[in-house]
Amino acid sequence: xxxxxxxxxxAEAPRPIAVVGASAAGLAAAETLRRSxxxxxxxxxxDEPHLPYDRPPLSKQLxxxxxxxxxxxxxxxxxxxxxxxxxxxxxxxxxxxAATRTLTLVDGVGIPPLEQGRERxxxxxxxxxxxxxxxxxxxxxxxxxxxxxxxxTLDDALALRARLADGGRRLVIVGNGVLGCEAAxxxxxxxxxxTLVGRATVPMAGTVGAxxxxxxxxxxxxxxxxxxxxVVDGFETVNGFETGNGFETGNGFKTANGFxxxxxxxxxxxxxxxTRLPADLVLLAIGSEPAVRWLTDPSLDTVDGLRCxxxxxxxxxxxxxxxxxxxxxxxHGRPLRFEHRMNATEQGMAAARNLLAELAGEGIDIPAPDxxxxxxxxxFWSDQYDIKMQAYGxxxxxxxxxxxxxDRDARRxxxxxGRDGTATGVLAIGLPPRQVRALRAVIAxxxxxxxxxxxxxxxTGSG
Amino acid sequence: MKITLDTDKCCAAGQCVLIAPEVFDQRxxxxxxxxxxxxxxxEQHDAVREAAAICPAAAIEIQA
Ligand SMILES: Cc1cc2nc3c(=O)[nH]c(=O)nc-3n(C[C@H](O)[C@H](O)[C@H](O)COP(=O)(O)OP(=O)(O)OC[C@H]3O[C@@H](n4cnc5c(N)ncnc54)[C@H](O)[C@@H]3O)c2cc1C
Ligand code: SF4
Numbered sequence: 001x002x003x004x005x006x007x008x009x010x011a012e013a014p015r016p017i018a019v020v021g022a023s024a025a026g027l028a029a030a031e032t033l034r035r036s037x038x039x040x041x042x043x044x045x046x047d048e049p050h051l052p053y054d055r056p057p058l059s060k061q062l063x064x065x066x067x068x069x070x071x072x073x074x075x076x077x078x079x080x081x082x083x084x085x086x087x088x089x090x091x092x093x094x095x096x097x098a099a100t101r102t103l104t105l106v107d108g109v110g111i112p113p114l115e116q117g118r119e120r121x122x123x124x125x126x127x128x129x130x131x132x133x134x135x136x137x138x139x140x141x142x143x144x145x146x147x148x149x150x151x152x153t154l155d156d157a158l159a160l161r162a163r164l165a166d167g168g169r170r171l172v173i174v175g176n177g178v179l180g181c182e183a184a185x186x187x188x189x190x191x192x193x194x195t196l197v198g199r200a201t202v203p204m205a206g207t208v209g210a211x212x213x214x215x216x217x218x219x220x221x222x223x224x225x226x227x228x229x230x231v232v233d234g235f236e237t238v239n240g241f242e243t244g245n246g247f248e249t250g251n252g253f254k255t256a257n258g259f260x261x262x263x264x265x266x267x268x269x270x271x272x273x274x275t276r277l278p279a280d281l282v283l284l285a286i287g288s289e290p291a292v293r294w295l296t297d298p299s300l301d302t303v304d305g306l307r308c309x310x311x312x313x314x315x316x317x318x319x320x321x322x323x324x325x326x327x328x329x330x331x332h333g334r335p336l337r338f339e340h341r342m343n344a345t346e347q348g349m350a351a352a353r354n355l356l357a358e359l360a361g362e363g364i365d366i367p368a369p370d371x372x373x374x375x376x377x378x379x380f381w382s383d384q385y386d387i388k389m390q391a392y393g394x395x396x397x398x399x400x401x402x403x404x405x406x407d408r409d410a411r412r413x414x415x416x417x418g419r420d421g422t423a424t425g426v427l428a429i430g431l432p433p434r435q436v437r438a439l440r441a442v443i444a445x446x447x448x449x450x451x452x453x454x455x456x457x458x459x460t461g462s463g
Numbered sequence: 464m465k466i467t468l469d470t471d472k473c474c475a476a477g478q479c480v481l482i483a484p485e486v487f488d489q490r491x492x493x494x495x496x497x498x499x500x501x502x503x504x505x506e507q508h509d510a511v512r513e514a515a516a517i518c519p520a521a522a523i524e525i526q527a
Contacts, residue, residue, distance in 0.1 A: 390476070
């Protein structure tokens, strides 16, 4: 248990820095730790069996079949080697004691075997960076139903892709947010019949507002995607398992929410208003939950992500980055959490630098400048058909939106988002890159609404 | 320093241009990255490394 115990590493053995979550944010953190001078042991822990890969292409090039999984690798083994990582794939972290910075890892798995500071599956660390991302939300009763999919991991995407390989299936996508919309576009491209169901009347309304959502709705309709507003009430199923004696009968069960699943293969989706949508395949794209369940230490606040301060610190020596982190954005003045690819990298880098600065302050011999608050200009993009949407700043949660459609047929538009009289975000579809970068400059820091509006008109020549 | 771009992966985020405008640009039609200088001078190297690290599509590769 203690450093003086039998078989414990010698006192002078440096403790490792551990990064939990071997994806975009975790990899960026690990690389930054090395680049910033951490030459002690560095453990990167990921519960997926794959080398770090990129997620945005899962709902785009990979699902379409244009790319194979190796195109998604964030780094080749040749690029990883110089980092000297103790890389533990297929290894799940199951606990963290924040006060002692000690991780618990699932026993018996992990490649290569645990070495540094190993004490029965626990890893005492100099510092920890948590980058465990989010997991796809699902519906009760869906887990065991053939034909119902989620789309978060490479394995998810490959499973769905296999089912979409030949056209002509009836696909119902539950959830009309960004993921549902992108998947709808790909599935239409592959020749499937697609119905997109959401609570909001237009796609992505919560993220981009009603007007941009309306423009997207037009595009999806023009491509023959059926758009439905509604709430899912349950699945219709049959027993798809053919046995020697015909079809096997399943055990029907009813969950607390009234979801009924008697069979084992989905045949349709039922909406609360009684509508039945026949389906060969269902994609649940109903959002995600931060992967914080393993963080049971009561000193950590894990309500909607791991709560961090402006430096991305959740506790002394414990930092977080990427989709899982909810931190005090110093410019926007409230805790924010983003599920954006750009943020994963930037925050991974920031958390790594700040952790090193803290360790230097604790007397560990590393060159490190002061800790700096993490204050990025948020950025996300989405690709649907020929539409590329790009947004800077905060577009969700706006109390004011102004959308200028520059060319309806060519789907060129710009939208401004604001809160409390201040412009906080901007979104562009179909604008040349120079103009998009000019828009970023407009809301890089919050600006009074009127001023932002004038500058946007100038930047896009729409005034 | 040698820079290789995978323009197929580029998602036109333009971060590289913000960080190293002497080295990267974007095509007007679709925003795909363009290399202005495939062997930039030493004073650009830090910016180029930063751009490669931050690119959200891992589209920029650097050889020493
Ligand atoms: C299909 C899809 C399309 C997307 N498209 C876009 C887009 O177009 N634009 C955009 O800006 N963003 C997009 N995103 C979002 C973007 O991919 C994420 O913001 C980004 O992947 C976040 O990176 P992360 O490293 O924080 O988390 P993740 O990528 O979720 O990685 C977390 C990793 O930690 C692992 N893990 C979790 N718990 C544990 C544990 N206890 N122990 C060990 N390992 C654990 C997980 O298995 C996972 O591998 C998309 C996401 C998806 C799923
Ligand atoms: S940062 Fe990457 S994705 Fe963005 S334009 Fe440059 S190369 Fe393309």
